[in-house]
Amino acid sequence: MNASLIPAINFDLHASEQRVPEEIRANLLESPGFGQVFTDHMVSLRWSTDRGWHDGKLEPYGPLVLDPATAVLHYSQEIFEGLKAYRQDAGPIVAFRPYANAARFRRSAARMAMPELPEEAFVQAIELLVSHDREWVPANSEQSLYLRPFMIATTAALGVGRPAASYLFLVIASPSGSVFAGSGLRAVSVWLAEGYTRAAPGGTGEAKTGGNYAASFLGQQQAIDNGCDQVVWLDAVEHRWVEEMGGMNLFFVYGSGQDARLLTPPLTGSLLPGITRDSLLTLAPDLGIPVSEEAISVEQWRAGCESGEITEVFACGTAAVITPVGEVKGATGSWTIGDGQPGPVAMRLREQLLGIQFGRLPDPHGWVHKIA
Ligand SMILES: *Cc1c(COP(=O)(O)O)cnc(C)c1O
Numbered sequence: 001m002n003a004s005l006i007p008a009i010n011f012d013l014h015a016s017e018q019r020v021p022e023e024i025r026a027n028l029l030e031s032p033g034f035g036q037v038f039t040d041h042m043v044s045l046r047w048s049t050d051r052g053w054h055d056g057k058l059e060p061y062g063p064l065v066l067d068p069a070t071a072v073l074h075y076s077q078e079i080f081e082g083l084k085a086y087r088q089d090a091g092p093i094v095a096f097r098p099y100a101n102a103a104r105f106r107r108s109a110a111r112m113a114m115p116e117l118p119e120e121a122f123v124q125a126i127e128l129l130v131s132h133d134r135e136w137v138p139a140n141s142e143q144s145l146y147l148r149p150f151m152i153a154t155t156a157a158l159g160v161g162r163p164a165a166s167y168l169f170l171v172i173a174s175p176s177g178s179v180f181a182g183s184g185l186r187a188v189s190v191w192l193a194e195g196y197t198r199a200a201p202g203g204t205g206e207a208k209t210g211g212n213y214a215a216s217f218l219g220q221q222q223a224i225d226n227g228c229d230q231v232v233w234l235d236a237v238e239h240r241w242v243e244e245m246g247g248m249n250l251f252f253v254y255g256s257g258q259d260a261r262l263l264t265p266p267l268t269g270s271l272l273p274g275i276t277r278d279s280l281l282t283l284a285p286d287l288g289i290p291v292s293e294e295a296i297s298v299e300q301w302r303a304g305c306e307s308g309e310i311t312e313v314f315a316c317g318t319a320a321v322i323t324p325v326g327e328v329k330g331a332t333g334s335w336t337i338g339d340g341q342p343g344p345v346a347m348r349l350r351e352q353l354l355g356i357q358f359g360r361l362p363d364p365h366g367w368v369h370k371i372a
Contacts, residue, residue, distance in 0.1 A: 009045065009056045009121045011128055016040045016060035022135075029138050032175040034319065035146065039133035043125045043171040046154075047115045058128050061172065067156035071164040076211040077153035079108040082318045083275075084144040085130045085173075085371060087137045088359030093130060094368045095147070096318075096357050098123045100275045104208065105149065111207040113163035114151060122149060123369070125171045131372045136175050141358055146176040146319065176319075187326025187342050188315075190232045190245055191223035192298060194331050198243070198270075200236035205243075205270035212272075213247070220246060228329055230315070236270065240297045243270060248315035248323065249277040252296060253345045254304070256311045260345050266293040276316040276353070282365060283352055289345065301328065305335050312343030322350040 019040045020028070028037045038061050046055040072078050081101045087093050102122035109116045126147055130137065137145040149171045153164035196219040199205025204212060216231070223231040232250070235241040242265055244250060249271065252263045262284050267273050284291045296304075304310030305328075313325040324342035328335050355361030356368065 009053055009118075009124060011043065011045070011056035011058055011125070013132075014057060014059045015132065018060065025135065029136070029140070029143075029175055032138070032143065032177055034176045035148075035174050037175055039129070039136040039145070039173045039175070041129060041132050042173075043129045045117075045121070045125065045169045046166065047117075047169070048166040053115075053117070053121065056125075058132055064168075066154070069156040069158055071153035071155045071157070074158060075153070075160060076209070076214070077112055077114060077164055078150065078210045079105065079112055079114060080148060080150035080208055080210065081105050081108075082208075083126075083147050083149075084176075084318060084357070085126075085137055085147060086144045086357050086359075087139050088368075089141070092359070092370050093134055093137050093372045094357075094359070094370050095123075095126060095130070096369070097275055097279070097367045098126055098369050100278070101149070104273065104275070105151075108207040108209060109151065111204060112209055114153065115167055117151070117169055125149065125169070127371050129171050129173055133173055134372050136173065138175050142354070143175065143177050144357075146174045148172050148174065185324070185342050185347075187324040187337075187340060188229035189227070189327040189329065190230045190325055191226050191228035192328065192330035193219040193222070193231050193233050194239055195219075196222070197236040197239075198233040201269060203236075203270065206267065206272060208272060216246070226329060228327075230325075232328070234298065235268075240299065241265070241295050242298065242301060243268075244272065245315040245323075245325065247272075248317035248320065249274040250313065250315050250325075251277075251280065251346075252301070252304070252310055253312035253314075253343060254309055256344075260311070261290040261292070262345070263292050263294050263296060265295055268295075274317055276318055276321070279353060279367065280316060280349055283349060286364070287348065287352065289349075298330070302333075302335055305337050311338050312345050313337045314343070314346040314349075321353060322346050 102119035106116040151169045155164035219231045230246045233243045326340040
């Protein structure tokens with residue numbers, strides 16, 4: 001169906017009468033951390049088999065009341081997104097590529113047998129929340145308002161013969177510094193998950209669903225127990241092909257200076273298709289850095305660092321933008337990448353991406369979406 005034929009969803013406005021007072025908000029915005037402080041409102045929208053999308057609202061942020069038999073609590077039928085709104089230096093508040101998140105949310109819904117929210121409605125919900133809570137978008141550069149749209153199965157019944165018949169879509173917002181704030185931009189150390197897997201062929205690895213995270217916490221804990229910051233996931237079949245780092249995609253830099261080129265593992269179905277990954281695959285060639293999507297094994301990673309052919313490795317995602325990787329450890333050995341410090345290609349791409357997001361650089365690909 002032509003998108004223009006889909007009627008816009010109506011959201012009733014129930015503005016909060018107990019907004020956080022201005023001085024307290026200003027205090028919270030000084031150092032918000034990541035995902036700990038929430039704005040005054042949330043947006044909600046329901047879906048049921050008989051009514052489709054209905055009951056759209058902007059309402060005060062607050063707890064949900066759920067029947068203990070609610071499907072999501074038992075069978076994890078849940079999907080989410082993560083994107084940011086920025087207060088640009090010149091004034092407007094913008095979101096970065098919200099239609100890309102909307103499209104991925106639909107693909108995640110399809111994989112999890114959930115209803116697909118029209119992309120316009122997804123963006124409409126975000127715009128509504130950000131415009132009502134605009135004073136929560138930090139003015140401080142490098143801080144932003146992290147948006148978390150998500151959907152849960154709300155049918156209260158324990159039968160598992162079919163997907164749930166009712167769902168709740170919500171958007172909440174959290175003023176945030178970088179996820180790794182406090183560590184500055186130091187390079188992280190990673191642990192190779194040789195015993196656990198995050199996602200397998202035919203599984204849910206390319207859907208943004210909470211269950212993938214539930215399955216990954218023990219591997220992340222093992223990384224910490226081994227003195228590392230983050231876990232790196234390998235493919236589920238041969239346990240040798242590099243997939244992702246925690247909740248971020250990975251890039252490998254070969255060569256340096258004029259000869260630098262980038263490699264990132266291909267989207268085989270078990271990797272999450274990151275929007276930051278996709279953006280860098282476009283931005284790097286703009287800067288004269290060639291890119292390729294090719295599989296890389298643990299042995300190739302190690303040999304490449306030992307020969308000096310691989311000069312940098314970094315991870316990327318919405319929350320932390322770009323995080324350099326300095327050191328790799330695994331059951332069978334450890335090695336350092338370059339000099340173990342953040343490298344020039346990672347830093348240049350990071351500046352470029354942040355420059356576009358904060359409006360300090362031109363936006364040739366039309367990624368920035370003006371909200372208010
Ligand atoms: C969200 C996510 C990413 C990064 O995606 P972005 O769209 O760049 O934020 C990477 N890996 C996993 C597992 C994720 O959940």
